[in-house]
Amino acid sequence: MSNDIQPFRIAATDAQLDDLKLRLRHTRWPERECVDDWSQGMPLAYAQEVVAYWLERYDWRAREAGLNRFAQFKTTIDELGIHFIHVRSPHADALPLVITHGWPGSIVEFHKVIEPLTNPTAHGGDAADAFHVVCPSLPGFGFSDKPTRNGWSVQRIARAWAELMPRLGYKRYAAQGGDWGSMVTTAIGIQDPGNCVGIHLNMPIALPDPATMNDLTENEKSAIAGMQHYNDWDSGYSKQQSTRPQTVGYGLTDSPAGQLTWILEKFWSWTDCDGHPENVLTRDELLDNAMLYWLPATAASSARLYWESFRVPMTDPVTVPVGCSIFPKEIFRTSRRWAEKRFANLVFFKELTKGGHFAAFEQPETFIQEVRDCFRLMR
Template sequence: MDELINPFRIAVPDAVLTDLKSRLRNTRWPETELVDDWSQGVPLKWIKDVCGYWAEQYDWKKREAALNRFAQFTTDIDGLGIHFIHARSPHSQATPLIITHGWPGSVVEFHKVIEPLVDPVAHGGNAADAFHVVCPSLPGFGFSGKPTATGWGVDRIAQAWAVLMDRLGYARYGAQGGDWGSAVTTSLGEQDADHCAGIHITLAMSARPNVEGQPTPEEARALKGIQYYADWDSGYSKQQSTRPQTLGYALTDSPSGQAAWILEKFWAWTDCNGHPENIFTRDELLDNVMLYWVTASAASSARLYWESFGPKKRTAHTVKVPTGVAVFPKEIVTPVRKWMEASYTNITHWSEMPKGGHFAAFEQPDLFVREVRDYFRKLR
């Protein structure tokens, strides 16, 4: 087995960028929506403005250099190249921590929290809270390899993460994740309990409602989220879990289509007061879209849904390691402790966050860093 760890730097060829600009400038647009809000999808005026900015003003080379400030590597695990950021702390007592993104996110989600987690002293914190941060790209996402055969679901990814942490020499570590990252982190906590000291998650979509009598306010909030998601917000998931290949042709060919497919969720799932640019810069939004566009990973990233919700369902998990949960108020479905306790038998930390949504580290980096420090401080 190839256990080499190879240095990696993002270096998108100029030809890819030239082609991108050409496609953006030649987009064939539909007519405008028939409503004055986002209820029919991403508004035409805004997405045209974003794509015009993307083609004419967005400076990928500058953004690429900013992302390359993090030490990055690739390594082959189970026949697949895995890309990851590995930011080692200057503090020797730092706790190793693997943090995992989801869809439609990427390692870009963590660009504001890695440095404070790694070097808390330089960011007004205490050296005792330092982490060595490992931040991989999910298989089929970003600069990780694209699976060439079926089987790369949540549990196999978690197995790969356990191998990665072992390969890096971390015999004891923590794990954190949101969206698919929460699912992978959950599986990792179950499968590698001998080495994973504890997990921290922000989403628990696998926890089934367990309402007895009148719902509590916590349950009512989650039930409302479940109903809204089912009625208005889950079409993307059904398409990606049933026909990811069909979707991939359109998104891989059209940058405006890829941007709209992703950016709608940054409107729907964030605590942004109605508009994603209330919480993110346009450059940040496009940085994340770029990791899908330049790697042509629309189909390969969507297949994680097929692996998880398609013919081969995920198995249920029972996590016994200490578990921390942060409930961000604008999460798709806010976690409910009672619903989680059957699968997470050792919940030792529960936080109701004052603001924030699905992309916690990206939206509210200061709150996220504080929360992660608070939880893992108990396990050091």
């Protein structure tokens, strides 16, 4: 098996871009929703507005060049090609850090944090906080290969990352993640404590402790209400992707408007955006992320991670040092005492006042500070 690491650049073909425009031009629209808000899903008028922008004004070549400013590579692990950004710090004592995205995110989420993390002195920081940053695309996402066999659960992805880091020369490393990346990062902490010095999570899965139910704080009550809202009104996508990922993939792979709205509704729901995703992210950023699903046609393969991982619950003890940053508009929030129940070695815990599910994308400066503060305790 080859351990070769090959340089990679994002390079859509003209044929792909022409096909995208053709499909956008011929979108068949549903009728307008029957409400004046997002409660039935993404409003028709906004969907048409963004699709028109995508077709007429969005400059993929410029956006592609911006993403290609980061050194990217592919390597084969367990017979699967894994795409990743790898930026070495100019500071020799930098801590290697693998950062993992989730669904419906991508490496695009990290484009505002990679440079300050790797080169803090060029961005008002201290050399002692420097990281060598590795951002892989999950299997079946972005420009990583699509698994053709079952088995690529978060645990297996964690094993792949634990192979990737020493392949890059990093025997000792740290890990960070949100969404599915949080689960992969937790699995790294479980499986590779000999090499992983600690983990930081911006969506830690630490369930309410039954022993606290008669003594809940206001934040804990809010967290439980948020979980209930998600279950009742916000989790239909998850049920579909965890049970029938192939079926949902057909429409999303065929229709760019369908793929875009499937994703963009979650950016409305899960960001701290005061009712509109473009209050916190630019339209170009939102489309960049959608392009990393559209170009490689990963609707079904990305959805399949739900099918794989919901079947294998992860309850093993986490013994490495753990840090948690809790953003107020996160889907699942936990409290310090619930987190202490899940993570025996909780060394960092902070509740923030602004931000949501896509922390590095929405609140890059806060995210950078949280990562620096957390790993100062683990270096």
